[in-house]
Amino acid sequence: MAKERDRMSSSTKISWYLANLRNLLVVCVRVFIYCCIHPREFYRLSFYFFSTLNEFYQVSHGALEDFEKTRLCAQMKSHMILARSNVFNAEAFVTRPSETQTLAALVCHLRPRTIFEIGTYNGFTTLHFAYNSPDDCKVYTLDLPPDFELEDERNYSYDDLMVVELSKKNIARRVYKQDPLGRKITELFGDSEKFDFSPYYGKMDVIFIDGNHSYRYVESDTGNAFRMLSPNGVIVWHDYDYIIHRDVFKYLNSLARRHRIYAIRHTRFAIYGKNI
Template sequence: MGKISVAGVIVIAKVALIFLAALSVVLLILYSGLRHRSRLARRRRQGRKVGWGKIPLSSIYEISPHFERNERGPLASTEVRHIANDNTPGGVSDYESWILCNLAKRAKSIFEFGTATGKTTYLLGANSPTETTVYTLTLALTEHASYQHASGDARGDFANAIKESKFDQFVYSGTTIARKVVQLYGDSKTFPYHTYYDCMDLIFIDGSHARSYIESDSKNALAMLRAGGYILWHDYRGPDVTPGVFEALNLLSDNMPLIQIRGTCLVLYQKPLDA
């Protein structure tokens, strides 16, 4: 082999330095991304355990007398029919689902904002009394263009809402629970709710996470809620993950007693019996 000239060595050294510099940049970007994800994960865990500071945090056992436990854990009276969350699109955690299913046991009329796969719809129907009706609202596949993005809504909220509205068959479809379900279609900002005013015992808000939709859905839910009934909002995950939910519920908490359920991203409101 021939000898490499001094000029050749210099070129090789420059190429190596450029490669090392580029590799350093890539590694720095990857490291920054991992740190950011780790920070978000820590904040989410912190938010579920100690809250976000604005809305008070309480155990479900302190909130509702229908949840009981002893040193061995929850009592058998809290048993529910259940389907695990195995990466279910738009799904809630198993613990959150257990809470919703127990609240459904005493509800005669239930309204759900955001059907998604229909898994939660199915569970609400499966764990509620025989005479219960579950109303669930989603955008039809042909109505995606009617989504009303507002200034101030996070950019990703539209894409997430459309992604969770892509189903035309649901978990409850073809089951014995289907007879208890009334599937409604439309944009939740413009849907005519007046038929359901003051009729609902349990309302679950898990549609679009955009602030304008949370504000609109909350207003309509409050109009539909019967005295003594519950509203639960999902995805109160803090300002980094769901800023629209976070901002809207924090603002709403200035005017009504909202509670974040410990260990979840659920926020709960119960309408007074004398309201």
């Protein structure tokens, strides 16, 4: 009887796998046909495919440690964090809904008094900082001025050039402009490589780097971030991915030889903190 049950169980398992394989093939064929009919949807499919592939590449070829091993992660898992985030407003091709929620939860847990963001774009993450930080928190966000003229486009990747142009056009329409919590936000303008960060040295509890993604700028922004960092502060980098932002990936892997930097799963975030 036992052998008969084992044979039946093995047969059932094989049938289950074959059925799922058949379903997978059906889905692949149907999605291929759909993308042929709707070419724009192929871009969205490619985005999600490469995003998933990139997550595996972070683990297989990245030099960062796993955020899950930190005390900070354990603390965040130990209680309910009711962060405020609207995933329906997120621009998935800029900041994914899961990343917005992660950032909101991180700020909600850390309760920073000061936040500095390099790279404002449409102000979506900026507003999340304002909503999830204490009432007296000051949020500073730095971006290029509307009259900024590019001196050398070689310092910018294609996606950075697009963001620069969109950001300049949307300065007056940033999402926090009409929000009551916009009072917590101070807009700063300038090229982050030339900007004078000295008034903020040693004072920032959370620093978010999401500006120019070239190696030169990421290195410069990171150097300034370390100088601005408060004793218990954290630095968060966006776009730790090889496929689109190879320079960020290479620089952070290099920096990891000197500092303990952690990759946050299912996001393109990397994080550093002396006491995390």
